Amino acid sequence: MQNLSLTWQTAGGAAVGLYGGAYLAARVRRPGPSALLREAGTLLALFALWQLVGHLSVMSADHALDRASWIHRTELAIGLPDEASWQAATMRCPVLVKLANYYYAAMHFAVMLAVLFWVFLRHRERYAWVRNTVVITTAVCLLVQFIPVAPPRMLPQNGFVDVAAQYGQSVYGGAVGGVVVADQLSAMPSVHVAWSVLAAVAVVRVSPSPFRWVMVLHPVLTVAVVVVTANHFWADGIVAVAILLFAYAVLALLARRRGRTSAETEARPRAASEERVEQVT
Secondary structure, eight states: OOOOOOOHHHHHHHHHHHHHHHHHHHHTTOHHHHHHHHHHHHHHHHHHHHHHHTTOOSSOGGGHHHHHHHHHHHHHHTTOOOHHHHHHHHTTSHHHHHHHHHHHHHHHHHHHHHHHHHHHHHOHHHHHHHHHHHHHHHHHHHHHTTSOBOOGGGOGGGTOOOHHHHTTOOSSSSOBTTBOOOOSSBOSSOHHHHHHHHHHHHHHHHOOOGGGGGGGHHHHHHHHHHHHTTSOOHHHHHHHHHHHHHHHHHHHHHHHHHHHHHHHHHHHHHHHHHHHHHHHO
């Protein structure tokens, strides 16, 4: 399976080009295209940063496997299900394994981009909230990923199998057409899980449709997929959801502060007016 990810250089250059297009569109007074180009540029810039972090580390990668082994031992010690047993059960049906590999490779970006595009076009007033959640969540995940952690598939001694490589569907193979592969030691936390939960929450909160709850299937499937493909531990997903909750808390706090500031700003002229009336009377 080809890895269609852009390099951080290509994504960064494209982001600069989109920002330039947004500036030109604003100069000719085309606010719609300008906003769309600006938001696309922001997302590409974020993706470029993500790709860049995948090639950097503030700690030695030598202990990435040790950290992965420690996570697995700790999960078993506290009673979490063994991911290796889940994978072994799924491997009895090769079709399911191949579908899981495709889902892992394709749906991560596709669903998130589709949700952002839909909110931008149909519910513009809620777009900033969704976009800011993506930015904060991804930024915190990137900070955590500076500490390299190997995925379960790199622990064959623990019973895990790299099923994507086994079926020739790995997105972590050699570069394709000059495209640099994604980093393999960023298993903690799982951005796949964080984005899937974020997308589902956005659709459920923004859409008025009674069918919006179908979107909950996406994070459920994503969690199952990252486990049976041995790309992430349970702990990776748990930490990712905790980071997402942190992002929501930050946005709620900022909104509350903005509300208080607005209320105080509106109260000052009113108080001054009442004071002048009292002085006149």
